[in-house]
Amino acid sequence: MNRKLIAIDLDGTTLNNQARLSQKTIDTIGRASKAGHIVSIVTGRPNRISQSIYDQLHLETPMINFNGGLGHLPHRYWSKEYQHTFSRDIVFEILRNRSSLGVEMIAAEGKNLFLAQQDHPVAVGFFPTNLKSTEILNTRTLTTNPTSLTIAVRQDRQRALIQYINDQFGEFVDVAPWGGPNSVVEIGVKGIQKAVGVDFLAHHYGIERENVLAFGDEHNDNEMIEYAGWGVAMANATDHLKGLANDVTPETNDEDGLADYLTTYLKLAE
Structure with missing residues (x-):
């Protein structure tokens, strides 16, 4: 079998419902790597909360974070x-209008950037409920341009916030x-999504699209699944993603x- 580039989403795909790796998953990805295939994490998560998973999988490949916004080792x-x-002016504009927009929490992130502002602790996964003094987002602390902006917004204001961002920026x-x-929305650079990261990896390794295998479960995997030569939706994926995929896994995440x-498709010995 030709060497494959295997792009794996994390939440709802590689991770179970407790957001953990099973030993079976760790072992299987290890066998795929040993067989000469390239396994890369391609996730919407920031690097700060995906690096430990990368380490558990014993990967040495580049990782794609922020839905294609960051590619790094x-x-x-890594020179590439x-x-x-x-x-960052976009962040400042939203900060100025946050109360009228119904914004409850806003976080600006990048590879070495995490700053947030919240009225009260917001129970949204991925974010600390209590911020350190060095993590407070304002016009003084945000000195660099972000890769991603995540906003928790009142449910009844979500649609209006999305409309405002589209109209203004x-x-x-x-x-x-x-x-x-x-009720969370995420902002990223125009036209950047997971397929951008997968295409970058494919070119880096000299892998043809037909030998790209991708796994996902949510709407932020749509372009990656369409890009891949063989796109696989999880059994627990959205119906829309299943419609885009070449195949659907018999079992859930x-x-x-x-x-x-992977064991069946790559004919990996147990």
């Missing part, structure tokens, strides 16, 4: 590292709501669906 300098950013950024129960699919 964890723990080391990239990061897409947008103007749509030329420069894309905005999309998160999947799941939280909570049933080792990724590991079982």
